[in-house]
Amino acid sequence: xASPKIAAASAAHVSSGPAVIxxxxxxxxxxxxxxxxxxxxxxxxxxxxxxxxxxxxxSGCGKSTLLKILAGLLxxxxxxxxxxxxxxxxxxxxxxxxxQSPVLFPWRTVLDNVLLPADxxxxxxxxxxxxxxxxxxxxxxxxxxxxxxxxxxxGMQQRxxxxxxxxxxxxxxxxxxxxxxxxxxxxEQMNLELQRIWLERRKTVVFITHSIPEAVFLADRVLVxxxxxxxxxEDIGVAIARPRSLDAMATPEFGAYAHRIRAHFNATGGLDx
Amino acid sequence: xxxxGNASLRILLMLALVGIWEALVRLLExxxxxxxxxxxxxxxxxxxxxRFIYIQNAWVTLQETLLGFIMGTALAFLLGTAIALSRRFExxxxxxxxxxxxxxxxxxxxxxxxxxxxxxxxKVVLAALIAFFPLMVNTIVGLRSADEDRVNLMRSLDxxxxxxxxxxxxxxxxxxxxxxxxxxxxxxxxxxIVAEYVGATAGLGVLINTLNxxxxxxxxxxxxxxxxxxxxxxxxVIVTIRRRLLFWDASQKSVAENTQRGGTL
Numbered sequence: 001x002a003s004p005k006i007a008a009a010s011a012a013h014v015s016s017g018p019a020v021i022x023x024x025x026x027x028x029x030x031x032x033x034x035x036x037x038x039x040x041x042x043x044x045x046x047x048x049x050x051x052x053x054x055x056x057x058x059s060g061c062g063k064s065t066l067l068k069i070l071a072g073l074l075x076x077x078x079x080x081x082x083x084x085x086x087x088x089x090x091x092x093x094x095x096x097x098x099x100q101s102p103v104l105f106p107w108r109t110v111l112d113n114v115l116l117p118a119d120x121x122x123x124x125x126x127x128x129x130x131x132x133x134x135x136x137x138x139x140x141x142x143x144x145x146x147x148x149x150x151x152x153x154x155g156m157q158q159r160x161x162x163x164x165x166x167x168x169x170x171x172x173x174x175x176x177x178x179x180x181x182x183x184x185x186x187x188e189q190m191n192l193e194l195q196r197i198w199l200e201r202r203k204t205v206v207f208i209t210h211s212i213p214e215a216v217f218l219a220d221r222v223l224v225x226x227x228x229x230x231x232x233x234e235d236i237g238v239a240i241a242r243p244r245s246l247d248a249m250a251t252p253e254f255g256a257y258a259h260r261i262r263a264h265f266n267a268t269g270g271l272d273x
Numbered sequence: 274x275x276x277x278g279n280a281s282l283r284i285l286l287m288l289a290l291v292g293i294w295e296a297l298v299r300l301l302e303x304x305x306x307x308x309x310x311x312x313x314x315x316x317x318x319x320x321x322x323x324r325f326i327y328i329q330n331a332w333v334t335l336q337e338t339l340l341g342f343i344m345g346t347a348l349a350f351l352l353g354t355a356i357a358l359s360r361r362f363e364x365x366x367x368x369x370x371x372x373x374x375x376x377x378x379x380x381x382x383x384x385x386x387x388x389x390x391x392x393x394x395x396k397v398v399l400a401a402l403i404a405f406f407p408l409m410v411n412t413i414v415g416l417r418s419a420d421e422d423r424v425n426l427m428r429s430l431d432x433x434x435x436x437x438x439x440x441x442x443x444x445x446x447x448x449x450x451x452x453x454x455x456x457x458x459x460x461x462x463x464x465x466i467v468a469e470y471v472g473a474t475a476g477l478g479v480l481i482n483t484l485n486x487x488x489x490x491x492x493x494x495x496x497x498x499x500x501x502x503x504x505x506x507x508x509x510v511i512v513t514i515r516r517r518l519l520f521w522d523a524s525q526k527s528v529a530e531n532t533q534r535g536g537t538l
Binding site for chain 1: 420422423425426427428429430431432436440441444521522
């Protein structure tokens with residue numbers, strides 16, 4: 001399945017800067033009634049400052065588990081993950097997270113939702129207000145500050161969630177299939193939007209998806225995961241110039257990347273085209 | 274008013290029903306001590322109000338109801354919160370809660386009277402006992418209803434348990450809590466009336482007993498009307514607060530859909 005030679009080569013090719021995230025020998029085992037289930041096995045990768053990493057894999061390959069471990073929400077069974085040199089042992093304040101659903105609080109306005117991290121981490125509402133308004137402008141939500149989440153479309157709600165994840169200027173942004181619940185058209189628009197935000201802010205991003213085109217379109221590197229137990233089958237650097245347009249998806253170059261990723265799943269199945 | 278029908282037609286229908294009732298009682302010469310005509314009921318209502326008897330006694334019942342409601346729901350909220358937040362506490366207290374919940378609280382009325390006397394306290398205690406369970410159950414369910422992703426979001430921000438409670442769990446529980454309060458308010462009124470039936474010196478329950486003894490069925494009907502208006506008013510207070518507080522709650526479910534009833538009467 002995995003071709004270690006290519007994986008090593010492409011990983012070395014991209015991660016040149018100082019590593020923000022370092023994952024080594026990570027393993028996760030769940031205990032169930034029917035014995036132990038190995039969710040993650042030998043996970044090892046590094047992410048450089050400002051790099052955009054996509055992790056693709058079929059449902060149940062443990063990619064969400066991996067993200068929860070990076071977020072400090074779940075402990076690893078063995079091995080470790082480090083963020084800017086310190087081991088991730090629990091929730092920390094330099095992580096921004098975006099979930100599949102927007103996870104907004106309906107009793108808070110858009111602005112108050114965005115300021116939630118500021119409230120929780122006592123960063124000072126007044127000081128953060130300007131940042132919040134700037135970020136809302138960046139995602140095209142100026143004028144919606146006082147609206148409530150239920151007054152917004154699904155795509156707009158997810159943009160609020162992205163702004164909320166950026167407000168406290170985290171060291172990394174973890175995104176767990178953030179556009180998976182959106183319709184295809186909105187999803188493409190959100191991909192463009194995310195690329196624009198990323199080009200402007202250059203955050204380090206770990207983006208989980210089960211859409212191969214989405215991964216190739218957004219990422220500097222795509223980590224391909226195998227079905228349970230989740231292992232990294234290949235680490236592919238995507239050398240397509242930015243900004244990438246939606247039309248880029250129709251080029252042979254793009255198709256070659258998608259083909260190479262898809263090849264991992266032809267045997268096992270269970271992945272979106 | 275709503276899309277279902279015409280408001281004036283609704284009132285007309287109501288008046289027609291009262292008219293039919295009046296006509297039937299007169300035509301069939303139904304005795305007044307059996308089913309009184311609406312005119313007799315409104316007559317009794319008028320004299321009762323004019324002589325301040327109804328107002329006086331209604332005030333007593335209202336006080337008992339409100340005090341019982343406040344006491345019962347305050348305790349229910351505290352205990353419900355403790356149970357919702359601590360599985361260990363729940364484990365040890367569950368047997369008592371389950372046993373007490375299954376008990377028809379009105380059956381305690383005679384005992385409560387022995388312990389707290391014929392005055393106000395016994396009415397407040399029974400009202401509180403009956404109002405207690407609907408809110409406690411809803412507080413537990415509500416506090417545990419917080420969406421898991423939202424909890425994970427708060428945790429990922431390094432929120433403390435107290436922050437998760439105040440910023441997430443409590444607001445998430447509010448729809449349940451308000452529905453519980455709605456039921457608790459009406460239950461408190463039931464408790465107050467039952468306690469008055471068993472033994473009291475004032476209150477609308479006492480008045481019903483007295484009129485019953487004198488065979489004044491029209492008078493009883495008129496008090497039932499007052500009680501129903503009082504219940505309506507108390508309910509409206511909670512509903513108004515709920516609408517203000519839960520402007521964000523898309524469901525705005527009615528009590529029937531949203532409430533797990535706190536046991537039998």
